[in-house]
Amino acid sequence: MKGRDNVVWLGSPTFPEAARTALADTQLRHNLRKATGTIRDKRLRVTAELDDWEQLREAGASLKRETLRHLDQHLLRLEESVTAAGGTVHWAHDADEANRIVTELVLATGQREVVKVKSMATQEIALNEALAAAGIEAYETDLAELIVQLADDRPSHILVPAIHRNRTEIREIFLRDMQRFGRPAPGNLTDSPADLAEAARLHLREKFLRAKVAVSGANFAAADTGTVVVVESEGNGRMCLTLPETLITVMGIEKVLPAFSDLEVFLQLLPRSSTGERMNPYTSMWTGVTEGDGPQDFHLVLLDNGRTATLADTVGREALACIRCSACLNVCPVYERTGGHAYGSVYPGPIGAVLTPQLVGAEHAATLPFASTLCGACYDACPVKIDIPEILVHLRAQVVDAKRHRPSAELLAMKVAGRVLSSPRLLALGQRAGALGGRVLGRRGQIGRLPGPLHHWSASRDTPVPPQESTRAWWRRTR
Amino acid sequence: MVEANPLNSRERVLSDIRAALSDVSDASAPVQRGYARSHAGQDIAGLFASRVADYQATVVRATLAELPGAIAQALEGRRVIVPPGFPPEWLPDGDWPADEPPLTVAELDAADGVISTAAVAIAVTGTIVLDAGPGQGRRALTLLPDYHLCVVRAGQIAGDVPEALERLDPVRPLTFISGPSATSDIELDRVEGVHGPRTLHVIIVNDL
Numbered sequence: 001m002k003g004r005d006n007v008v009w010l011g012s013p014t015f016p017e018a019a020r021t022a023l024a025d026t027q028l029r030h031n032l033r034k035a036t037g038t039i040r041d042k043r044l045r046v047t048a049e050l051d052d053w054e055q056l057r058e059a060g061a062s063l064k065r066e067t068l069r070h071l072d073q074h075l076l077r078l079e080e081s082v083t084a085a086g087g088t089v090h091w092a093h094d095a096d097e098a099n100r101i102v103t104e105l106v107l108a109t110g111q112r113e114v115v116k117v118k119s120m121a122t123q124e125i126a127l128n129e130a131l132a133a134a135g136i137e138a139y140e141t142d143l144a145e146l147i148v149q150l151a152d153d154r155p156s157h158i159l160v161p162a163i164h165r166n167r168t169e170i171r172e173i174f175l176r177d178m179q180r181f182g183r184p185a186p187g188n189l190t191d192s193p194a195d196l197a198e199a200a201r202l203h204l205r206e207k208f209l210r211a212k213v214a215v216s217g218a219n220f221a222a223a224d225t226g227t228v229v230v231v232e233s234e235g236n237g238r239m240c241l242t243l244p245e246t247l248i249t250v251m252g253i254e255k256v257l258p259a260f261s262d263l264e265v266f267l268q269l270l271p272r273s274s275t276g277e278r279m280n281p282y283t284s285m286w287t288g289v290t291e292g293d294g295p296q297d298f299h300l301v302l303l304d305n306g307r308t309a310t311l312a313d314t315v316g317r318e319a320l321a322c323i324r325c326s327a328c329l330n331v332c333p334v335y336e337r338t339g340g341h342a343y344g345s346v347y348p349g350p351i352g353a354v355l356t357p358q359l360v361g362a363e364h365a366a367t368l369p370f371a372s373t374l375c376g377a378c379y380d381a382c383p384v385k386i387d388i389p390e391i392l393v394h395l396r397a398q399v400v401d402a403k404r405h406r407p408s409a410e411l412l413a414m415k416v417a418g419r420v421l422s423s424p425r426l427l428a429l430g431q432r433a434g435a436l437g438g439r440v441l442g443r444r445g446q447i448g449r450l451p452g453p454l455h456h457w458s459a460s461r462d463t464p465v466p467p468q469e470s471t472r473a474w475w476r477r478t479r
Numbered sequence: 480m481v482e483a484n485p486l487n488s489r490e491r492v493l494s495d496i497r498a499a500l501s502d503v504s505d506a507s508a509p510v511q512r513g514y515a516r517s518h519a520g521q522d523i524a525g526l527f528a529s530r531v532a533d534y535q536a537t538v539v540r541a542t543l544a545e546l547p548g549a550i551a552q553a554l555e556g557r558r559v560i561v562p563p564g565f566p567p568e569w570l571p572d573g574d575w576p577a578d579e580p581p582l583t584v585a586e587l588d589a590a591d592g593v594i595s596t597a598a599v600a601i602a603v604t605g606t607i608v609l610d611a612g613p614g615q616g617r618r619a620l621t622l623l624p625d626y627h628l629c630v631v632r633a634g635q636i637a638g639d640v641p642e643a644l645e646r647l648d649p650v651r652p653l654t655f656i657s658g659p660s661a662t663s664d665i666e667l668d669r670v671e672g673v674h675g676p677r678t679l680h681v682i683i684v685n686d687l
């Protein structure tokens with residue numbers, strides 16, 4: 001097994017236990033309800049502006065799927081383009097290897113501190129801890145990451161890791177903890193968001209101005225040109241990507257896109273789905289190194305860490321299409337009530353419930369696939385149409401299978417089917433998945449096929465029957 | 480040496496991918512591109528102006544003849560950095576700080592602001608794209624100063640994201656700017672003004 005990464009926090013309580021604790025925390029529930037409610041409204045407003053939103057989702061989904069189908073070729077092309085543009089590409093099989101590569105690159109510069117742009121991949125591999133063990137300080141520069149780092153807390157949301165904190169708590173953290181990391185917060189700090197943002201600006205300014213090494217993640221990388229993309233809001237990304245001499249980007253292998261022009265789809269889908277804006281304030285794109293502008297030493301670390309194992313699962317692989325927008329978290333009734341920490345992983349919420357067990361093996365996160373009511377809101381919100389409920393049902397069967405030590409797929413399928421028929425929610429899922437995939441529940445008397453193989457994966461699959469809206473889908477839509 | 484055996488991990492990841500995809504046929508699955516190339520209507524410059532203004536940026540429209548006056552008015556006496564290649568005839572008389580030789584980060588940080596042109600703009604999203612070309616300078620120039628005045632020629636405004644990407648050269652470092660820096664990290668509500676320029680001023684030159 002892999003060592004000390006953050007995909008699951010060892011020693012965390014299981015989801016049901018953690019959820020019970022979280023449900024009792026009324027402040028937490030209030031913070032979450034307020035934040036997710038705000039973002040849900042904004043997202044609906046800006047997605048409704050585009051009359052071809054469904055076509056964009058379809059394009060995003062098919063692009064991601066087609067890329068994953070030939071992932072090896074796209075990665076090789078990316079490597080070639082980045083190298084030709086003056087960058088260096090590294091491959092990391094697991095978290096330990098990625099951490100070792102980054103640590104050695106930093107040590108080679110002679111520097112002992114790095115500035116970081118928010119990145120799920122480096123969270124996942126626990127890079128900060130690995131750097132600290134080598135005597136290197138890593139400063140998070142994204143506002144929410146800063147809040148989490150100052151408070152020695154854990155992230156609870158993939159886009160806004162401090163979503164569980166309200167403005168009053170953030171003020172207290174700034175006043176108490178900023179001084180330990182550098183410039184203290186102004187003594188007269190109020191809890192107005194503008195004041196808090198100003199305090200973060202002042203605190204991080206000195207770090208940006210002296211930074212020689214930056215570590216970033218990547219939202220996308222275009223294989224044909226070698227262009228790497230970071231989407232952000234605050235300008236901390238631009239600071240990290242522009243001012244230092246050395247830039248090290250850690251990117252999951254599933255982030256590659258075939259072509260620069262494919263960004264035309266994702267630059268429409270991502271901002272509208274994540275922060276509910278027509279466009280996020282800043283997007284940076286760079287191709288290798290540019291003389292006289294920005295870092296002259298660029299390293300791209302391509303990270304596997306469980307992704308190829310996920311890719312091997314014909315149903316679960318769909319989760320690799322995720323662009324980390326966080327829309328599924330914001331619409332999830334379970335997430336809204338329990339918060340992110342209950343999932344015990346850097347990847348919380350619906351996407352975490354399907355990604356975490358796959359990255360670490362279902363036996364290490366056995367309760368996560370059950371952390372859902374299968375209401376389908378996540379699927380409806382997902383800009384790349386990942387059928388999260390379908391994957392959840394599939395993973396549940398795996399967990400049951402592992403527990404009973406009875407590897408009979410047939411038997412399991414029957415058990416799942418039995419549960420489906422006895423549970424109105426599962427039945428709803430079955431009807432919806434059936435309508436979408438053209439694999440109507442019980443159409444051939446084969447209830448056991450549910451949830452079915454990934455219906456849109458194979459190139460040679462039949463054209464799906466146009467969906468007919470089930471009563472339950474209608475109910476959800478008009479509620 | 481950074482990595483003892485780089486080839487091994489590379490080969491391992493690639494072969495794991497190939498093994499994982501053993502059920503997948505070689506044929507390409509079609510990407511469904513039924514989406515629109517643009518959501519902009521006829522008045523592209525007008526749409527751009529209103530979408531930029533939605534982000535709490537100040538937007539002014541001017542003719543080329545009015546441009547020097549509009550710039551002088553917007554600057555309100557600020558001594559802005561002028562990147563190489565910015566048309567000098569657009570500026571009020573005076574001795575403007577240049578980036579030749581390159582300014583230090585401390586000098587950039589202390590500057591009143593920066594004025595620049597743009598490479599492309601996007602109407603639907605209210606976005607300016609810089610590509611570090613003439614009149615824009617290296618990326619740090621438009622990042623560290625707290626005030627950014629950007630002059631956009633109407634002819635540079637693309638209707639929407641797909642059209643804008645077609646006009647851009649990915650080899651150049653690209654920065655997409657949609658309003659002043661902002662954060663949604665406090666209770667998921669947008670607040671303007673974090674690390675990038677907190678004041679963004681855009682002048683659209685109608686007849687260029």
Ligand code: SF4
Pocket residue numbers: 321322323324325326327328329351378381382383384385386
């Ligand atoms: S699964 Fe879909 S909705 Fe959830 S974060 Fe990923 S892309 Fe967004």
